[in-house]
Amino acid sequence: MDIQLDMAPCGYFSIADSGIIQSINQTLLTLLGYERNELLGRHIESTMSVTNKLFFHTYFYPYIQLYGHVDEMYFSFRTSDQQDVPVLLNGVRRTRNGESVIDCVVVVMRKRIEHEKDIMNTKTKLQELYQATNEANQELERLHEEYKVKQQALIKVNDQLETMASTDLLTGLKNRRFFQDKMLGSLARFQETQCVFSLLVVDIDHFKHINDTYGHPIGDLVLGNLAGLLQSVSRSTDVVARYGGEEFVIILADCDRQQAVTIAERYRSQVASADWGEYNITVSIGAATVSQEDTEQSLFQKADQALYASKTGGRNRVTHAAEAASNGSKPS
Known part of the structure; x- marks a missing residue:
């Protein structure tokens, strides 16, 4: 942690989804006396009273899981000498280094008197709940277990919604939105590490003829079968997505020009040699390898121009942007 964050005029801590403290700045340590x-490595709830643990667990966790952030939550931490410190708590849930973390900022409340009644009323009600009979405590435990089950169900639904948001429903491949996010990530990685990558744009030859001759249900079947074939041929590091219509895109990580052409030929030949029944399915492919001046738009345009060269060159072939003609309009 850098010195500016460590000594910032507000408290900061970061926890895993499980609540384990991963980092904490000196400002908050001094405030709490630790x-x-x-x-x-300890659970964040170790800095809370029993009442605030319940408040934190039943409000903070569900809210940040559902909305990804918590703003200005009135709360109290407990110091090492068991004194309550009322604060405003702000948190945001994000992914860092492939893991989900919750970053929080703590500001000591200056207008303590204005919030004292609300805090004390909440504490009193929660304390009364904890002091209830054994029967009430057992009911609370049952409700708590029921809450955890529902929380897990909510997380599962959110995961399913996230998957649906990044998936093309017809083919099961990743969709255009997911592809664009990965393109931006690959470009950022290239700018930082100079690790090259390449882009393939794959288009079904004479797809309009298939739709016109056999109907759109057959066209959809061809799209789905081709998607499965492309995915089966791809490497684990490749990103295969449907861009739109009969056009697919593939990001080839750690792949220079020659490797891109070789891999593209493998895709093309697998499609050409596959058993499509009564339909004759081939694809044309345009390839482009990232360069220092490229943006998302320019790299895609180079691959698209290379695709155009493959189309005008007879179809069922691969063309790299370095070899492609730079003018002409895209064929239908």
């Missing part, structure tokens, strides 16, 4: 090694 040394760094006393809190790192």
